[in-house]
Amino acid sequence: MIKAERLAAVLFALGAVTVSAPAAHAACDPGKPGSDLTGDEAKAVYECIAADLHKGYATGDKRWIPAEFVNDYRGWTLASGFPAAPGFHGERFLVTWVNAAGADEYLKYAEDPSIPAGTVIAKESFGVNAAGKVEKGPLFLMQKVEAGVSPQADEWYYMMVAPNGAPMAVEVVSACSDCHMGNFGHQGGLGYPVEEARISR
Numbered sequence: 001m002i003k004a005e006r007l008a009a010v011l012f013a014l015g016a017v018t019v020s021a022p023a024a025h026a027a028c029d030p031g032k033p034g035s036d037l038t039g040d041e042a043k044a045v046y047e048c049i050a051a052d053l054h055k056g057y058a059t060g061d062k063r064w065i066p067a068e069f070v071n072d073y074r075g076w077t078l079a080s081g082f083p084a085a086p087g088f089h090g091e092r093f094l095v096t097w098v099n100a101a102g103a104d105e106y107l108k109y110a111e112d113p114s115i116p117a118g119t120v121i122a123k124e125s126f127g128v129n130a131a132g133k134v135e136k137g138p139l140f141l142m143q144k145v146e147a148g149v150s151p152q153a154d155e156w157y158y159m160m161v162a163p164n165g166a167p168m169a170v171e172v173v174s175a176c177s178d179c180h181m182g183n184f185g186h187q188g189g190l191g192y193p194v195e196e197a198r199i200s201r
C-alpha cells in the first residue's frame, strides 16, 4: 500500500519543483484533460512531442548529471508500451527506458529483482492539464551504484532534469528515495510502470 500522507507531501514537493515549462506544440494538445485520455491518445501526444521533449532535456550543461544518460536514453530498452499516469510523479504521464546493464532484470518486473550496478533507468514525463494542453515534465533518472556508495538510498542515485535541460537540485533522500523505498523497498525500490503499460521480454 502507498502511504497517503507521504504521497501527499511528495506530490507537493514534486509540484513545487515544476518549472514553468515552455508549452510544447499547440498542435500536440489533445484538447481534453489528461484524466480523459485513453492509452492510445496519450501515446499519440507523446509521439507528437517526443523529439522536442528529448531536445529540451539534452539542451545545455548537465553539471553533476552524466550527460550521456540524457543524450543516450532513447537508444535504451523501452519498458512502457504507452505513457501511463499512475498518479505519482505529479500526475504526469510517464515513459520508462532502461539501459543495457539493467534491461533484462528490470523487464521481469520481479518482486525481488537483482538489479546490477551500472543500471540506469530514465523516465520521461509530461502532463495534460484540465484545458487539454500538453506541459512538458522533468526527466527522472535512477542509477544503481556499487555497494557502499549510496547506502542511505539502497545504492541508488536519483537525478532530475528540467524540461529545458537544467539539472534540478533535489534532496534525493526525502524527495525521491523515501517514496521509492517506503513503498517499493520490498522490490528493490522500483515502482515499475502500471501493469497494462509494461513491455516484457
Ligand code: HEC
Residues within 6 Å of the ligand: 006, 007, 010, 011, 084, 086, 088, 089, 094, 096, 121, 122, 123, 140, 141, 142, 158, 159, 160, 170, 172, 175, 176, 177, 179, 180, 189, 190, 191, 192, 193, 194
Ligand atoms: C510519491 C512517490 C514517488 C516519489 C516522491 C518519486 N517517485 Fe519515482 N516512481 C514512483 C512510482 C510509483 C514509480 C513507478 C510508476 C511508473 O513508472 O509508472 C516510479 C518510477 C520511477 C522511475 C522508473 C523506475 C521504477 O521505479 O520503476 C524513476 C527513474 C524514478 N521514479 C525517479 C524518481 C526521482 C528521480 C524522484 C525524485 C525527484 C522520484 N522518482 C520521486 C513513485 C515516486
